[in-house]
Amino acid sequence: MTNWIHVCTTDDIDEEDLIRWDHGDKTYAIYNTEAGFFATDGYCTHEQQHLEDGIVIGKVIECPLHQGRFDIQSGKALSAPVCVDLTTYPIKLEGEEIFIQVTG
Amino acid sequence: MYKRIVIIGAGHCGGRVAEHLRKRGFRGSISLIGCERHAPYERPSLSKGALSKAALSKAALVSEDSWDPESITLLSPDKLAELEIDWIAGRNCIDIDPEQQEVILDGNKRLRFDALVLATGGSPIKLPLAGAGQPQVMYLRTRNDATAIDSQLAPGKKVVVIGAGFIGLEVAASARMRGCEVTVLEAGSRPLARGLPVQTAEAISELHAQHGVEIRTNVAATSFEGTNGRLNRVMLLDEEPLPADLVVVGVGIRPNTELAHKAGLSIQDGISTDAFGRTSHPAIWAAGDCANAHNSRYNRPFRLESWKNAELMAEVVAQEIIKDIISNLEIHLDSSQQYGFFNDQKEQLKDPEPAKETVSLENNAVPWLWSDQFEYGLQTTGFPADGDEIITRIDGDLRIDFAFRDGKLIGAAGLAPGAKAARDIRLVQMMLEQGISPEPKDLANPAKKLKALLKGK
Structure with missing residues (x-):
């Protein structure tokens, strides 16, 4: 089954930035971009590096370790060395509250 | 005709060139020649995780003994086969015939090339000191080197690292994390003089001191003494000898330019190339640690020894070879590939489409590198x-x-x-x-x- 789970409020994430959010045994990256709020897996698909120290450039997240890039909205891997897409998760806003849909 | 591309050097950069050529649709033959038996791998972890057995920059997240040696493999033998890259392992290239456009391997095997990429890397600078030939005086460049050093690290072992550059200090940190007693000797007046301002270098020295690593500057080793084939001390100029079970030398690399020299290519601190990796021979390219590439942004050449430079130059050289193929109206490109440039040959002839994002040393060449210590x-x-x-x-x-x-x-x-x-x-x-x-x-x-x-x- 799927659940909507409360993450944080919109003020908790700076514009063009991201935060780390841990839930259960998983960790996520929650983004505030010019195109809205989004969520992906927390770890880069290249090596076990969390994206929280990475940089958001427009709609792109760049990993802090090797500067591999992903499209935040689609999770698509954009440039070497990353070649496996990031898993994305639906986000909804209720007022200023951000919710994420995760399975299980 | 661009049917045959030969890459000398099956390291990170050479492997990436082959991969990018395929990604961009090249369908001719690719020979990837490596003197090592290992498939292309990335080097950064050799001085970090491979020795410390922990992922250093993630020490807070990942426990010890979690480092997987296969994690550094760039292209596995299966992947190379899938990409139809002819990986020639454990062979040395001994000469290049630029007139006939052939490379000559040991055993006198000759390979013709339409384009040749030199990704020959570098070799550690050896210390010309007495006793330096003992097996416990080690250098770090390859996966086998890392395995050999790793096998010597154990709690209480006395490790002397010569050279306080990035590699030396990473080895020192890794050895210390394994419980060794570590001293770093630097002949110059301070650590990391080539890459860092003195203020940052002092902060790193302090970090090492906190972890019990002693960094001694203005100290020159003069010889290595051992008994019964076993190293036991490092002799120093004007100072007391230093007990040692193991010495790791990290005093820099020299670019491997011998083949380029034999081929008559222009050489100046590495193989000279233009801003796109092309050497003084129009069918020969150079990339990675061995290449001294002109940079239009800075209006001077520089040779970078970094992971990022290997990645970037591999992509630039593959792209430029593909451009060359297009401008020569060749047809060995697979339009079904993601990075294919055109749907059919006619379109290719009249309106070649550039890659989605052109990579160039100009646009991407502000150097960037990292080091992990403790x-x-x-x-x-x-x-x-x-x-x-x-x-x-x-x-x-x-x-x-x-x-x-x-x-x-x-x-x-x-x-x-x-x-x-x-x-x-x-x-x-x-x-x-x-x-x-x-x-x-x-x-x-x-x-x-x-x-x-x-x-x-």
Whole structure:
């Protein structure tokens, strides 16, 4: 089954930035971009590096370790060395509250 | 005709060239010649995780004994086969015939090429000292080197590292994490003189001191003494001998230019290339540690020994070879590939479409590198050691030293636990790419966000 789970409020994430959010045994990256709020897996698909120290450039997240890039909205891997897409998760806003849909 | 591409050097850069050629649709033969038995792999972990057995920059997250040797493999033998890359392992290339466009392997096997890529890397500079031939005097460049050093590390072992550069200090940190007693000897007056400003280097020295690693500067080793084939001490100039079970020498590499020299290519601290990796021979390219590439942004050549440079030059060279193929109206490109340029040959003839994003040394060549030591990650961009003024920013446990020269920002070095320095250093790299030089007082003020300064706010 799927659940909507409360993450944080919109003020908790700076514009063009991201935060780390841990839930259960998983960790996520929650983004505030010019195109809205989004969520992906927390770890880069290249090596076990969390994206929280990475940089958001427009709609792109760049990993802090090797500067591999992903499209935040689609999770698509954009440039070497990353070649496996990031898993994305639906986000909804209720007022200023951000919710994420995760399975299980 | 571009039917045959030969790549000499099956390391990170050579492997990536082959991969990018296929990704961009090249369907001819690719021969990838490596003198090692290992499939192409990435080197950064050899001095870090491979020796410490922990993922250093993630020490807080990942426990020890979690390092997987296969994690550094760039292209596995299966992947090479899938990409139809003819990987010739364990063979040395002994000569190049630039007239006939052939490379000659040991055993006198000859391979014709339409384009040749030299990704020959570098070799550790050897110390010409008495006793340096003993097996416990080691160098670190290859996966086998790392395995050999790893097998010698154990709690209480006395390890002497010669050379306080990035590799030497990473080995020192790794050995210390394994419980060794570690001393680093540096012949110069300070560590990391080539890559870092003195302020950052002092912070790293302090980090080593806190972990019990002694870094001694202005100390020259003169010979290595052993008994019964077993190293036991390092003799020093004007100082007491130093007991040692193991010596690891990290005093830099020399670019492997012998083949380029034989081929008559232009050489100057590495194989000279234009801004796209082309050497003085129109069918021969060079990339990675061995290449001294002209950079239009800085209007001078430089040779970089970094992971990022291997990645970037591999992509640039593959792209330029593909461009060459297009301009020669060749047809060995697979239009079904993601990076294929055209749907059919006719379109190719009249309107070749450039790749989605052109990579060039001009656009991407502000240097960037990282080093991991203990639980700290260092990242640098630009030329942080070349400043005439250093501005320091302290933001909690994140330290950034900005280098200015003639009043202009030219580089920065960031040091922090884990990957916390990455974002700000990336922002500085973007400032350098865009020619933005914020006020020193703003950079020194941690309340001023670098992202805002990048945007001129």
